[in-house]
Amino acid sequence: MEKEKRTHKSHCIVLPYPSQGHINPMLQFSKRLVHNGAKVTLAVTCFISKSLLGDSGPITIETISDGYDEGGFAQAESGAAYMERFRVVGSETLGSLIEKLKSSGCPVDCVVYDAFLPWALDVAKKLGLVGAVFFTQSCTVNNIHYHVHQGMLTLPLSEPEVVVPGLFPLQACDLPSLVYLYGSYPDFFNMIVNQFSNIEKVDWVFCNTFYKLEEKVVDWMAKICPLRTIGPTLPSAYLDKRLGDDKDYGLNMLMPVTGVCMEWLDSKPNGSVVYASYGSFAKLEPEQMEEVAWGLRRSNAYFLMVVRESEQAKLPQNFKEETAEKGLVVSWCPQLEVLAHRALGCFLTHGGWNSTLEALSLGVPMVVAPLWIDQPTNAKCVEDVWGIGLRARADDKGIVRREVLEDCIGKVMGSDGLKEIKNNALKWKNLAREAVDEGGSSDKCIDEFVAKLTAS
Incomplete structure (x- = not known):
């Protein structure tokens, strides 16, 4: 050298x-x-x-x-x-x-x-x-x-x-x-x-x-x-x-499906889409994957769902085809571009710290369904400390049920959605920007x- x-x-x-x-x-x-x-x-x-x-x-x-x-x-x-x-x-x-x-x-x-x-x-x-x-x-x-x-x-x-x-x-x-x-x-x-x-x-x-x-x-x-x-x-x-x-x-271990995702979002009304992703590492139990899929379907909102290739066999049979009018399922996506898109109304997330900071910095309200490690604490902060989302709580088996997800998404996304959450999301977005200005x-x-x- x-x-x-x-x-x-x-x-x-x-x-x-x-x-x-x-x-x-x-x-x-x-x-x-x-x-x-x-x-x-x-x-x-x-x-x-x-x-x-x-x-x-x-x-x-x-x-x-x-x-x-x-x-x-x-x-x-x-x-x-x-x-x-x-x-x-x-x-x-x-x-x-x-x-x-x-x-x-x-x-x-x-x-x-x-x-x-x-x-x-x-x-x-x-x-x-x-x-x-x-x-x-x-x-x-x-x-x-x-x-x-x-x-x-x-x-x-x-x-x-x-x-x-x-x-x-x-x-x-x-x-x-x-x-x-x-x-x-x-x-x-x-x-x-x-x-x-x-x-x-x-x-x-x-x-x-x-x-x-x-x-x-x-x-x-x-x-x-x-x-x-x-x-x-x-x-x-x-x-x-x-x-x-x-x-x-700049450096990715998974290839995002960028064109398909952004074209699909471009066709949707402002604030109408739920983006659902559990990150690059988490592996959902089959029962939990089914509940998430059904929760999104029952919400009656448009949804963009990220399910890594290795996890897609856990989806309900024919889920992609039966929900094609409302939803898009992809193996990976450009998360920042998605969160910044005008069509986004809510982020259904496991509450990993990177995802939490990204949503907060871009002013996107969250529904957090934590899995492990730091995620329960992040969910506590999102709901009760920063007021920028809701925590979807698991049952005695550790599973977040479809009814809970449907209810949380409805409260954040509905026409009478929680205005305080949306106002807080905008406040933290501005403060995040001020920190690095x-x-x-x-x-x-x-x-x-x-x-x-x-x-x-």
């Missing part, structure tokens, strides 16, 4: 956990760093690099290994085995990448790493670099997990109501599922709690949120760690429009970060 002439203020390696929902916000944050004069190298695993489609724009892509180059997470014997192998092999190959970039005349100043990968901080510190952790979940959820890690929230829970410093009162069922249902998915529980294993050594803590959205909890956490809010991390075209032709995240709270944090890296 030929040596590069250093023309940038600083050089950051950005290391996301290898999944679409973690790559998107960290890639978008990387674009903001580049806009402020930094050079960014996005480090992805060898396996993930083979499936990425699209263009990373000004971001350089390099690879490291998670120890499972042929199959990634699916190749591992268990979640615990994957994370341990990733720690060992990832530490070694990340270190090698940093040394390679140094010898090429493009030395790294900082490692910005996904909070799921705390070992990256140890690599950074060993090599004398600045370490910055990036939390892809809300500050509210991070605060709960922090209290679990510190032993200040004892598990299993013994009371139906929980009081966490810095937060509003919570029912046990409003907590992240790995906390509320203690003992479920222990590998994921350990990964999430271990985000805080070495946080006292970190130089910067970034959270993909914005100050006014979670003001109280941000202030509380800023007292215990160097927390900065840098969100919402959406492409610039949907917020401040400062990054030129930045209309999408020049001089906004998130914009100032990114300016400060690049300026201090440059000075050092």
